[in-house]
Amino acid sequence: MNKKKKIDITLKVNGEEVTYSVEPHTNLLRALRDNFNWDVKCGCEAGECGTCTVLLDGIAVKSCLTLAAACEGHEIWTNKGLGYADRLASRLQDAFVECGSVQCGFCTPGFIVVGVDYLKRGGKADRKEIKKAISGNLCRCTGYVKIVDAIYKVAKEIEEGALA
Numbered sequence: 321m322n323k324k325k326k327i328d329i330t331l332k333v334n335g336e337e338v339t340y341s342v343e344p345h346t347n348l349l350r351a352l353r354d355n356f357n358w359d360v361k362c363g364c365e366a367g368e369c370g371t372c373t374v375l376l377d378g379i380a381v382k383s384c385l386t387l388a389a390a391c392e393g394h395e396i397w398t399n400k401g402l403g404y405a406d407r408l409a410s411r412l413q414d415a416f417v418e419c420g421s422v423q424c425g426f427c428t429p430g431f432i433v434v435g436v437d438y439l440k441r442g443g444k445a446d447r448k449e450i451k452k453a454i455s456g457n458l459c460r461c462t463g464y465v466k467i468v469d470a471i472y473k474v475a476k477e478i479e480e481g482a483l484a
């Protein structure tokens with residue numbers, strides 16, 4: 321039997337140091353899901369839907385296009401972890417509910433992570449810019465307007481100092 325050799329990688333996931341055993345070609349999406357991070361969704365696994373998006377050292381990346389082994393020593397945050405640990409992310413999650421931005425919810429973790437990335441980079445309450453920021457993510461249910469509304473709402477709150 322041709323058993324593929326596994327390697328151990330150590331990284332930080334949602335604030336906790338973990339060691340995952342992965343095959344050299346395993347993508348970060350599979351490594352995370354194989355280790356119970358089921359809030360990271362697997363859609364196309366080809367870089368097209370964005371539902372697998374996580375923060376890698378603070379920057380939104382599509383985990384299906386990221387080699388797990390390349391994440392050795394790096395820091396990953398998923399939507400779930402961000403919701404517990406990050407006030408802005410938690411506020412954005414609430415705003416998604418308030419604005420009716422969630423229908424089936426499959427795309428939501430990716431949009432939240434992309435929204436967090438946008439807001440943390442100082443993204444403004446500007447619908448055009450928000451649309452650009454989320455353009456790598458797909459939603460088959462909402463028509464996007466309410467997703468933009470939620471990110472806009474939190475951006476506005478930041479601008480008004482309500483989240484200081």
Ligand code: FES
Nearest residue numbers: 363364365370384
């Ligand atoms: S599952 Fe990664 S972009 Fe679709």
Ligand code: FES
Nearest residue numbers: 424427459460461
């Ligand atoms: S809410 Fe269903 S895919 Fe976006």
